Amino acid sequence: MINFNGILVEDTTVISVKNRGYKFGDGLFETIKIASGKILFWEDHYFRLMASMRIMRIEIPMHFTMEFLEDEVKKLLIALNLNSKNARVRITIDRGNEGGYLPKNYEVNFSIVCEDLDVHFYKTPNHLRYEVDLFKDHFIAPGLLSSIKSSSKIPNILASIYAAENDLQNCLLLNTDKNVIEATNGNLFLVKNNLIKTPAIEDGCLNGILRKQLIGIIKYSDKYEVEETSISPFELQKADELFITNVIMGIQPITKYRKKEYNNVVALDILEKLNSKI
Incomplete structure (x- = not known):
């Protein structure tokens, strides 16, 4: 119905x-x-x-x-x-x-x-492999249309197919300046030491609802700093953690990008804070 x-x-x-x-x-x-x-x-x-x-x-x-x-x-x-x-x-x-x-x-x-759905709170992600790579066949042009959930999501669809064909769990999308802006199904966060970065809306990422919630949680934390800024592909391999967010799954840590493997300590800490807020 x-x-x-x-x-x-x-x-x-x-x-x-x-x-x-x-x-x-x-x-x-x-x-x-x-x-x-x-x-x-x-x-x-x-x-x-x-x-x-x-x-x-x-x-x-x-x-x-x-x-x-x-x-x-x-x-x-x-x-x-x-x-x-x-x-x-x-x-x-x-x-x-x-x-x-x-x-x-x-x-x-x-x-x-x-x-x-079978869960109330956002559940702790399992430690199974969650590998990603860049999707380079098509790029997102930054602008107002890239920030909304329009019914035309062809790059996300093609990137999802590419991920499945290459035994990946997801792909990261690039804008026309070749900066990383998001995953196929959510916003991206990058952790380096106590700094947490997420692509700026002006770079072409979705204006995500959970993205907004997490930025607010991080800003009120005394452990981390948050920055909305451009992220180059080079930074991905220098990061301590990468994770993807959306309102349905919550937080999904990335375990591997190319040859770099990541932990999920900060992601789990923020997930606990998110569930406490809910």
Whole structure:
């Protein structure tokens, strides 16, 4: 079952072939974690969604308030008997069905889908191999569009396929200046001594929700410093740790990049602080 424009329908519902999200990738989405029925970081998700709609010049309906969309998420959770459980929710926005590159109207659709998760807090990552490499076939051009979760994520898809073909667990993406900006499915953090770096939004990385949370946690820590700055591929092999973050998995330490292997001491320390905050 899904929530389509406020109506609960079967998840076999088929969208029109004229749908602009399907035809052109003319849409955006938010992926949200539910913990024991509570929407984590909902205010941050909502304001990023509204900002993303403005960047994409999607007219925001007057009824798209924070309370309205929260109620629509909860409506689906209740229908699926997940209102007191853990779940992954995706809200997708598209610009309707009509027009070529120029829309014929300003229709706005929203859909909400969810699936259950087996954990409440962010779990401690196992110590299994998590190897990454650079994806050099395509580069991300920095700008407002690179900072949002639009429905057009071709570089991330191609990099994920490349990782699978090469027995890697993930790939790191580069911008057009050849700086490292993120992984295929999350933001990147680099640890060297007590300094923690993460790529700047201006370099083209996603304006991640958990990225924002972790930067706040690190800033209030007396053990670490945090810096939003450009990261060159050369720095990866000089780092003590690398880890990837997103709101669903939390923190995923990287164990190996090329010939360099990493520990995860700082990542686990920050993960403990994150779970305490939640």
